[in-house]
Amino acid sequence: MSQTYSVPVLFVPDLVVLPGMVVPVPLDDAAQATVDAARASESGKLLVAPRLDDRYPTHGVIASIVQVGRMPGGQQAAVVKGEKRAQIGTGAPGHGTALWVEITEVDDAPITDETKALAAEYKQLVLAMLQRREAWQIIDAVNKMTDPSALADTSGYTAWLTDVQKRELLETADVTARLRLLIDWTGEHLAETEVNDKIADDVRNGMEKQQKEFLLRQQLAAIRKELGEDEPDGADDYRGRVETADLPDNVREAALREVGKLERASDQSPETGWIRTWLDTVLDLPWQVSTTDSTDIAGARQILDADHHGLDDVKDRIVEYLAVRARRADRGLQVVGGRGSGAVMVLAGPPGVGKTSLGESVARALGRKFVRVALGGVRDEAEIRGHRRTYVGALPGRIVRAIGEAGSMNPVVLLDEIDKVGSDYRGDPAAALLEVLDPAQNHTFRDHYLDLDLDLSDVLFLATANVVENIPSALLDRMELVTIDGYTEDDKVVIARDHLLPRQRERAALTDTEVAVTDDALREVAANYTREPGVRQFERLLAKALRKAATNIESGKAQIPVTIDESDLKDYLGRPRFTPESEERTAVPGVATGLAVTGMGGDVLFIEVGRVGGTGADGESAGGTRLQLTGQLGDVMKESAQIALSYVRSHASELGIDPHALEGTVHVHVPAGAVPKDGPSAGVTMVTALVSMATGRKVRADVGMTGEVTLNGRVLPIGGVKQKLLAAQRNGLKTVFIPQRNEPDLDDVPAEVLDALEVKPMVDVAEIVAQALEPVQNGASAAA
Incomplete structure (x- = not known):
């Protein structure tokens, strides 16, 4: 049965005493008083308990004093022996200055x-x-x-x-x-110790191996020196490497000539370093290595469809390339290394539509290696062709380095941002790319550093660009242009559901059973939170919503499963960034909605026209009218405004305009004023805005238009019809006027866009004006 009695207590700060332990305890004044009280007591026992910073101890060990003396350093100490556990109770009276407590012995449970x-x-x-x-x-x-x-x-x-x-x-x-x-x-602890010991053994063995190899190499060097033999990394070693390497005959001959120069050169000659580096580069290139193309046409199409939604033109072109190669292989025709067997495509389109990632999918579909060469900001021709070997730090060009990185002579090489290649006093990299991308020449591409013919005819080159106009015409002529104009709202919903959402869930450590996003929410994000042809900003918004969902789950604000619906987007993403503004902007006469193409894809363009009394200081005279233009307009767009004004003035009676309505200064402004603009496709929009201002009739809010206009009112064709119609759909327009000669371009426009828009091909700008302006009874009176 457990006993209860009083003993003095000894607190030890850095030691835990268990029953059976015999330990020395340093004695300060308080500990000395405790030991003295215990020795003077009837039992001669004391309680040893750990001193805790956060609480009062509940248990200690009943101990006896074995010996009292001094430690080797001279400090007073007592040797105590733990005997039995005890539970500490309340304080108790006792003699001396020591702290006495009431304790209860803790008996061990029966052994099972x-x-x-x-x-x-x-x-x-x-x-x-x-x-x-x-x-x-x-x-x-x-x-x-x-x-x-x-x-x-x-x-x-x-x-x-x-x-x-x-x-x-x-x-x-x-x-x-x-x-x-x-x-x-x-x-x-045993498992951790075994791992640490294994690591220590591996390190020790590695050091011993290195020391052993170092000693043997030193001995071998000494033996070779006594025998008068060269070092193993000398010319004899390079000759053996060249003779045993799998090289084309012309490359082997050139390499052996360089080895001969190395053998004749002294070790002090700077030429030896250049030759060694050149030989290493040549020997590292995969001259005779090629991967076998996949001939599974259906499998390749499945890979492309799984990685990217839409982009049928690119996918069809890749499948056609595979089909032709498969047929040539079946008939025993040359399919590797032959002149003109390569393919060069440039994927042109706004950012975020998947141009760069498409290159990896193409390589996977073909079963080839993939290498990306970033050309943005490259201004040195040597980056493409390489440096001459006589220059210090000379290197081969990026094309040769890409072949070396791929490890095969037929990789997929993606030339990223080819429209951002510049030129300066160091040469024109775009001109150097002509030989690389010309199927009639690239089977004998010569890099300045290698100075050897390199066959690039079986390399599949893909290039990406945002603005085709920035690519030099000679370079563009060598490539097959495939335009990626952007995605429709339906496309974005499918891409987000099948590709973006799973990827962002994984990055946020979420599963589809924890967080779900409805199609209505995705459609609302595509419609009112982003206005981009691609899906890059769309993906950022999805990532933001999922991060907030994860935060709510972790903080207990939300319970699993979390469903993000259209009504929840304000809490996760804030207010919509975009709302239809055509109705607001065209609420007054003199404002018309045009369509334009920029480096970021298609967009709407509001053209505002106003009339003020007097003449403009920096305007241009047009009879009794002075024209003032603002909005950073280019020369072509300025001429379009002059043509539009001349047409309206010459056809005023036909358009129902009071001739006095165009007197004074006519101010044409194209917001946003900080963005430069140019091109002829705003001509019909300027005519419509001028007529709207002169007649006081507002332009219909749901109407957009594009087309070049002539002095006699003919509507001429323009470019970028697909991108402009995509922008019109994104901005909520219902009717779009285009030139009649652009009607064949509608074949490339997605069906859902054509279903959402009423596209009207037009020949005469007067017809556009008649249909674009609101009826007379709904508009204001003419501005006299």
């Missing part, structure tokens, strides 16, 4: 079969640890222990347990629970 099994398991772990440390005397003592409680309390001596863990053992009265804790902690 489970306790014995756990004790045997713990003993094996302790013996394994001690064997690793070669503590043979302690091993003998542990082997002799049979009491599970005493075995568990020997952990007080172990160095791998922390003080916190030892305090937990002190406060755990049940032997079985103590053994379970010790088995877990000791097993983890």
Whole structure:
């Protein structure tokens, strides 16, 4: 039965004493008083308890004083022996200045079969640890222990347990629970020790191997020096490497000539370094290595369809290329390395439509290696053709380096941002690309550094560009143009659901069972939160919404599963950034909605016309009218405004305009004023805005138009019809006027766009004006 009595208590700050332990305890004034009180008491016992910073200890060890003396440093100390666990109660009176407490002894629970099994398991772990440390005397003592409680309390001596863990053992009265804790902690430490020992052994063995190799190399060098032989990395080694390498005959001959120069040159000659570097570059190139193209046409199309939605023109072109190669292979015709067997395509379109990532999909569909060459900002011709070997730090050009990186002579090489190649005093990189991309010449491409013919005819070159007009005409003539004009709203919803959403869920550590986004929400994001031809900003918004969903789940604000619907977008993404503005902008006469193409794709363009009294200081005279133009207009667009004004003035009676309505200064402004604009396709829009201003009739808010206008009112064809119609659909327009000669371009426009828009091909600008302006009874009176 447990006994309760009073003893003085000794607090130790950096030590946890368990039953059976014999430890020295330094004595300060308080500890000395405790020891004196214990020695003067009837039992001669004291309680040793750990000093805790965060709480008062609940358990300690009843201990006897073995000896009192001094430590080697001269400090007073007492040797105590732990005997039994005790639970600390309330304070109690006692003699001396020591702190006395009332304690209750803690008896061990009966030993069960489970306790014995756990004790045997713990003993094996302790013996394994001690064997690793070669503590043979302690091993003998542990082997002799049979009491599970005493075995568990020997952990007080172990160095791998922390003080916190030892305090937990002190406060755990049940032997079985103590053994379970010790088995877990000791097993983890043993596993960690084994890993650390293995790492240390590997490091030691590696260092010994390096030292051994260094010694052997030093001895080998000394032997070669005594025999008068060259170093193993000398010319003889290069000759052997060239002779055993799988090189074309012309390359082997050139390499052997360079090896001969290396053999004749002295070690002090700077030419030896150039020759060695050149030989290393030649030997590293995969001259005779090619991958086998996949001939599975259906499989290739499936890969392309799985990676990208839409883009049928590009996919069809790749499948056609594969089909032709497969047929040539079936008939035993040359399919690798033959003149003109390569293909050069330029994927032109606004950012974010998947041009760059499409190159990787093409390589995967063909079963080829993929290399990306970034050309944005390249201004040095040597970046393409390489430097002459006589220059310090000379390197081969990016094309040769790309072949080396791919490890084969027929990779897919993506020339990214080819429209952003510049030129300066160092040459024109675009001109250097002519030989690379011309199928009639690239089978003998010559890099300045290699100075050898390199066959690029079997390389599949793909180029990307945002603005085709920035590509030099001679370079564009070498390439097959495939235009990617952007995605419709339906396309964006499908892409987001099938591609963007799974990728962003993975990045946010979410699953489809935790967070779902409805199609209505995706359509709202595509319609009113982004106005882009691609899906890059769309993906950023999805990432933002999923991050907020993850935050709400972690903070407990939302419960799984979370469904983001159209009504929830304001909480996740804020207010819509875009709202239909055509109705607001065209609410007054003199404003018409045009369509334009920029480097970011199609967009709407509002043209505003106003009349003020007097004459404009910087305007241009047009009879009794002066024309003032603002909005950073280019020369072509300025001429379109002059043509539009001349047409309106010459046909005023036919258009129902009071001749006095155009007197004074006519101000034409094209916002936004900070963006430069040019091109002839705003002609019909300017005519419509001028007539609207002069008659006081507003332009219909749902109407957009594009086309070049002549002095007699003919509507001439323009470019970018597909991109402009996509922009019209994104901005909520319903009717679009285009030149009649652009009607064949409607074959490339997606069916859902044509269903959403009423596209009217027109010949005469007067017809556009008649249909675009609101009826007379709905408009204001003419501006006299």
